[in-house]
Structures are given as structure tokens and as C-alpha cells.
Amino acid sequence: MKDVSIIIADDHPLLLKGLYEELIANDYNVVGQASDGMNALKLILQYRPTLALIDIDMPFLSGFEVVKMAKEKGIPTNFIVLSFHKEVSYLCQAKALQINGYLLKEDSFFEIERCIHAVAKNQTYFSPSLDSLTLHSANDELKKLTLLTSSEVTILKLVAKQASNINIADHLCVSVRTVEKHRSNIIAKLALENSTNTLTHWAITNQKVIQEL
Incomplete structure (x- = not known):
């Protein structure tokens, strides 16, 4: 050595x-x-x-x-x-x-x-x-994140910064409806509960991980 x-x-x-x-x-x-x-x-x-x-x-x-x-x-x-x-x-x-x-x-x-x-x-x-379960959980979370497209990752990073759908749409020069569709896809891929603010809470909690994507 x-x-x-x-x-x-x-x-x-x-x-x-x-x-x-x-x-x-x-x-x-x-x-x-x-x-x-x-x-x-x-x-x-x-x-x-x-x-x-x-x-x-x-x-x-x-x-x-x-x-x-x-x-x-x-x-x-x-x-x-x-x-x-x-x-x-x-x-x-x-x-x-x-x-x-x-x-x-x-x-x-x-x-x-x-x-x-x-x-x-x-x-x-x-x-x-x-703990092996903790390691498996970490692996599972990362596998879910790898399912996201580059556009979805960009939106998720903005969600983590608590940007509104309108602000995200303005920032990316797309419609609010497009942002909402992306958010819906992200929720599905991450297997999150489809309710108000669920994605925002998840993104804020996992902000440090998201920024490494």
C-alpha cells in the first residue's frame, strides 16, 4: 500500500x-x-x-x-x-x-x-x-430517480427549490399544463401518493440528493 x-x-x-x-x-x-x-x-x-x-x-x-x-x-x-x-x-x-x-x-x-x-x-x-434494509432503500430511491427524463429532473430540482408551476413554466418557457403533466409523471415514477404538495414535500426532504442528479 x-x-x-x-x-x-x-x-x-x-x-x-x-x-x-x-x-x-x-x-x-x-x-x-x-x-x-x-x-x-x-x-x-x-x-x-x-x-x-x-x-x-x-x-x-x-x-x-x-x-x-x-x-x-x-x-x-x-x-x-x-x-x-x-x-x-x-x-x-x-x-x-x-x-x-x-x-x-x-x-x-x-x-x-x-x-x-x-x-x-x-x-x-x-x-x-x-442496516441492509437502509442500503436497499437507498438503492431503490436512486433506481426510481434514474427513471426520470432530463426534463423531469430539471423540473424536480425547481420543485425542490419550492418554485411554483407558473414560475417553472416561465423559467423553462413551457406551458403550465406541460409542467403539471411532468409533475404527474414524476409522481408516478417515484411511486408517490398523488395528493396536493406530496411531490413538493418529497423534493424538499430529498433536495441534496436531487441536486446531485
Whole structure:
């Protein structure tokens, strides 16, 4: 693993220090460490490491934002996120961003090593501590979203921003009736209850996932 360069980022000093020391003690090549998202991104752009282990909740830029911005710049780094979050919405965001590994901060260093080795081989690794039903739910939600057309995705993003049908129609230069038809199709594809504001509530709740589409 000496040929595998690693950058780590976490805004908790003790967790960052502990992770760094464990990695160094086990002969991993840690080329940089950061305590916030902005510095993590700078290091990733500078060193283009093989792997980056980053916390999701960090100042300035979240771990997900770091991943998205690095990928947009064509950085080939594989990403492993570290988090306390087990919710479907977070797993959906990770999968939508095609993040290679998702670990929980409760996981042992042994689990971190297993993840690093898997991701270094371009495999995907999600913590075994995650509930299988939660993972299946995340997969199911993403599968539903892949059924949407590009026009429907655009409208869904605007719905998530609480834009009205009239505003969406004006923005896209289409009729209100066209927007209503798209909304109806989206509701059907996402298997949502067809009632007033159902789609709006769903879109707001899943806004972060939608923006990654």
C-alpha cells in the first residue's frame, strides 16, 4: 500500500490525529491532512491522491461538496467518506456521487483497512454496520430517480427549490399544463401518493440528493 497516497480530513482534532497515527503506524502513505472542507479540496487538487478519507460534516465545504467539486475538475481520486449518519438520504447522496466507500465513525481501524484495500482495487465498500434494509432503500430511491427524463429532473430540482408551476413554466418557457403533466409523471415514477404538495414535500426532504442528479 506504499504506492497508495492518502489524504485525510476531519474537523475533530482528536479523530484526525488518531486516524493519521493509525495509518502511519500501519505503513500507509498519508500525504496530507485537513480540518475543513476547503483545505481538503486544496490538498486533493494539489496532490491528486489515490484515496481521500473525508468527514461529511466539515466547515466551509461538506465532504460531499468536496467530492463533487473534485470530480468536476477531473481528479481521479477515489473517495471514502466517514460519518455518524446512517440515514437513507445520506447514503443516497453518497451513491449519487458514486463515492467508493462509506464508513461509520464507530467502525474499527480493521474495517477502515478493509475499505481502503477494496477501494484501492476500484471496488465499492459500505460499512457492514449499516442496516441492509437502509442500503436497499437507498438503492431503490436512486433506481426510481434514474427513471426520470432530463426534463423531469430539471423540473424536480425547481420543485425542490419550492418554485411554483407558473414560475417553472416561465423559467423553462413551457406551458403550465406541460409542467403539471411532468409533475404527474414524476409522481408516478417515484411511486408517490398523488395528493396536493406530496411531490413538493418529497423534493424538499430529498433536495441534496436531487441536486446531485
